[in-house]
Amino acid sequence: MTPILELDGITKRFPGVLANDRISLSLEEGEIHALLGENGAGKTTLMNILYGLYHPDEGQIRIRGQVTRIRSSGDAIRAGIGMVHQHFMLIPVFTVTENVMLGDESTKFGGILDRESTAGRIREISTTYKLEIDPAARVSTLPVGVQQRVEIIKLLYREASILIFDEPTSVLTPQEADQLFGIMRSLARSGKSIIFITHKLREVLEVADRITVIRQGRVIGTTTPQDANMSKLASMMVGRDVVLEFEKAKARPAEVTLRVQNLKVLSDRNALAVNGVTFDLSGGEVLGVAGVQGNGQTELVEALTGLRRPVDGRIELLGTDVTHATPRQITELGTAHIPEDRQRDGLVLSYPVTDNLVLNTYYLKPFAERAVLQREAILGHATELVEAFDIRAPSPLVDVSTLSGGNQQKVIVARELSRPIKLLVAAQPTRGLDVGSIEYIHSRVIEKRDEGVAVLLVSTELDEIMQLSDRIAVMYRGQIVDIVAIEDATKERIGLLMAGIHPGQAGAERAFASSQGFA
Amino acid sequence: MTNAEGETKKAGKSALGIFFEEVSRSSLIVPVLAILSGLLLGGVIVGLSSENVYTMWAESPIQAIGNGLKAAWESYVTLFSGAFGSPAKMIAAIQGGDGLTIRRAFNPLFESLVKSIPYIFGGLAVALGFRSGLFNIGVEGQIFMGGIFSVWVGYTFTGLPAFIHLPLAFLAGALGGALWGFIPGLLKAKTGGHEVINTIMMNYIAFRLTDWLLREPMKRPGSTNPISPIIADSARLPQFFQDPIRFHLGFFVALAVAALVYWFLFKTKWGFDLRTVGANPRAARYAGMNIVKSTIVAMSLSGALAGMAGANELLGVNHHLSQTFSPGYGFDSIALALLGRNHPLGVVLSALLFGTLRNGATRMQAAAGIPIDIISVMQALILAFIAAPAIVRTIYRLKEPKKAEAGVHVRGWGGS
Secondary structure (H helix, E strand, O other): OOOOEEEEEEEEEEOOEEEEEEEEEEEOOOOEEEEEOOOOOOHHHHHHHHOOOOOOOEEEEEEOOEEEOOOOHHHHHHOOEEEEOOOOOOOOOOEHHHHHHOOOOOEEOOOEEOHHHHHHHHHHHHHHOOOOOOOOOEHHHOOHHHHHHHHHHHHHHOOOOEEEEEOHHHHOOHHHHHHHHHHHHHHHHOOOEEEEEEOOHHHHHHHOOEEEEEEOOEEEEEEOOOOOOHHHHHHHHHOOOOOOOOOOOOOOOOOEEEEEEEEEEEOOOOOEEEEEEEEEEEOOOEEEEEOOOOOOHHHHHHHHOOOOOOOEEEEEEOOEEOOOOOHHHHHHOOEEEEOOOHHHHHOOOOOEHHHHHOOOOOOOOOOEEOOEEOHHHHHHHHHHHHHHOOOOOOOOOOEHHHOOHHHHHHHHHHHHHOOOOOEEEEEOOOOOOOHHHHHHHHHHHHHHHHOOOEEEEEOOOHHHHHHHOOEEEEEEOOEEEEEEEHHHOOHHHHHHHHOOOOOOOOOHHHHHHHHOOOO | OOHHHHHHHHOOOOHHHHHHHHHHHOOOHHHHHHHHHHHHHHHHHHHHOOHHHHHHHOOOHHHHHHHHHHHHHHHHHHHHHHHHOOHHHHHHHHHHOOHHHHHHHHHHHHHHHHHHHHHHHHHHHHHHHHHOOOOOOOHHHHHHHHHHHHHHHHHHOOOOOHHHHHHHHHHHHHHHHHHHHHHHHHHHHHHOOOHHHHHHHHHHHHHHHHHHHHHOOOOOOOOOOOOOOOOOHHHOOOEOOOOOOOOEOHHHHHHHHHHHHHHHHHHEHHHHHHHHHHHOHHHHHHOOOOHHHHHHHHHHHHHHHHHHHHHHHHHHHHOOOOOOOOOOHHHHHHHHHHHOOOOHHHHHHHHHHHHHHHHHHHHHHHHHOOOOHHHHHHHHHHHHHHHOHHHHHHHOOOOOOOHHHOOOOOOOOOOO
16 A cells, blocks of 8 residues: 655755755554654654645655645645644634634635534534544633644644644643543544654654654664664664663752742732742752643742742741842852753853853852953863863854754753752753753752752653652642652652642542543 | 864865955954945945936936046045045145144044044944943933033133043043933833833933023023033143144043943953843843843943043033034944944944044035035945845855854854
């Protein structure tokens, strides 16, 4: 049988980069084909070519054996290709029906929107694939997992037969991800073909029929879950053997370093983003803060580092009240902060590596003597750290904007960890990094823990939280639902907590189901 | 790219090829070509606005175009001889040996420098603001405030020795400008009121304040014109030569201040604060810098520099306050700071260019009857080319700049 989709020798060059190098790939009808690769491996470029956003320099695309030129996303949709983007393309104040109709409105009497017939089709699709969607619901009221299903419905409504899922689980709780996998399987059973883009090994093994690994723009190989395992896939993806299970000694917590009591913090939109958070963090332990993105973690970190004023509660650092302290006071008390958005908050991109490495110590000796910057001391410091933290830069004097994401993050890590610190607040420290950099940063964080530093690790990657933490605090809607010791933490338990369900609660499962729109 | 890599990459090319590639990638090439393009297009406009072109057109279009070219050529000759003086006259004067004749022959050159001084101060004011992430449109108003403060000190106190009176009057000018920068700085820092709007408004307040002061409290006794009394001799910036050369100490003060601004911005921790806030305010806050303080300090310093431009003009050239002592130095300064890439050295060079053009244009108007406004057109063209480097790069088929040099105007200049 002819594959429904064939990519044949696709090559795409950007100035100075070969993003896709003769990539060939075939997708059978009714298959879930995972495209596995690190950030920057060329997955997204390839899919943008398939979706008509880029044009390949060489190679061709065949759909059901026919050579097809896709010049725009319109062409792609007509060819039956649909994409579920990482960031949803939904209008929150519209209903499900209205969102699905958008761009393809069915009308009656020459111009009046025909919501009824669309809603009927949505109900049909929803029943066929067990999507459980109410067409009349307003999108803003739906949980993220359900919003994603609205995206899927949009594609099915347009009768797409090839569905591309771009990192679909990055915004989901583990339970929501499981539901998504169920939906993907049922779509495949009814003849839809799916390309599943991800960098998460576990998911690939769980849901894919075939797996193609790409690295540095090239296809490394295609395999099946039966023939592969986690470490084999990881080494294909990275190009060398990778330690997946992180070895670390048991924590030896010392005295309390950070004490947070009934903390309340407003978001930019003046909503209570952190609503009464209380916890203690001791030196020598890692407290992981898990949670789906947007449940108050950002505001919590900003309050702890002095960037946002709490409206209520108390923060105590080594016995000092720092509830209303400035960022500099908090830094000087021995706090290191790896910010969530490194380019926006952690670096001055137009500055050289040297200046970025002294961004919060430039005014202290030996970097400044009586207000005059000591260029030699700053350069010496940078040279040392570039060496010690393995920052790949041609020289410490190049602008930090010219470095790769992983090396930019190493600049921040080097700056923050090379100071004498008592508390490390690390927010999404490995987001978007390659496996090598992730390993490196993880080992540095644990190294600091073993030196007696108190570590607060905020991450939406559950794997990262589970690997590094000694205790896990789960945040949901601005509150800490529970704090679980690592020995008692399972993915399922943390996942339920991330959805706001306390397992001890009566009828937890039912509450979970209704929160997911299953009622 | 490391040097070694660069060398191997270049090995295959001729030396000339490498030279052109380096030149075309360098960051200086755009301003230089922008200036050339501005002059060229300015010439076209001079030609087009010449009457001779149109009267000849019916008879012979070729002759008409020739007339246009001739008009453009002649006006540029007068422009540059007006700006630099005529070499023939200089030689003749030196041979003649008469002091006054020599001074007259060299006067255009010195006058260009004199005209550049307020541009240096004004350009530094704008550049310092830009570097700190602030767009100070209020330089013109701050120049007037500097003028008011320095002239008042200049004519009110008498009997002081010059080494006290002059610095006092000059610093009073800086203070006046600083005050006019401080207010919008404070509004920006405390309330978020945008400095562009507020500095424009402060300009009008300064202009009308000047009008009122010159009609009432600061009016020169016995005069019917709205002008202030003349400042005491002890408050004047000393001139180095006799009439008609007006070249005065202010030029060297300006150069010293430019060096000081460079040192402050790039060599001190305070400058690091301001530049970081300008380049990435969020990262600055993260790094513990005080954005409120930095905004107020930057606007006040910027205003102080602008105030010095006003003080310089009145203490060095005019010696009294009038409503027209600044022909828009403050607004031109915005353009020249951009041309100078907000770097003190770049500002000094562009200020010399602007001063030269202004001075030449004055002579051009007198000699060739070309309106002085053509210079404003040229400045506008140069600025347009600077603001849209893509145009220049396309016209002259230049290579893309190195990545690190992209987005230079307000950010960039890493500071090492």
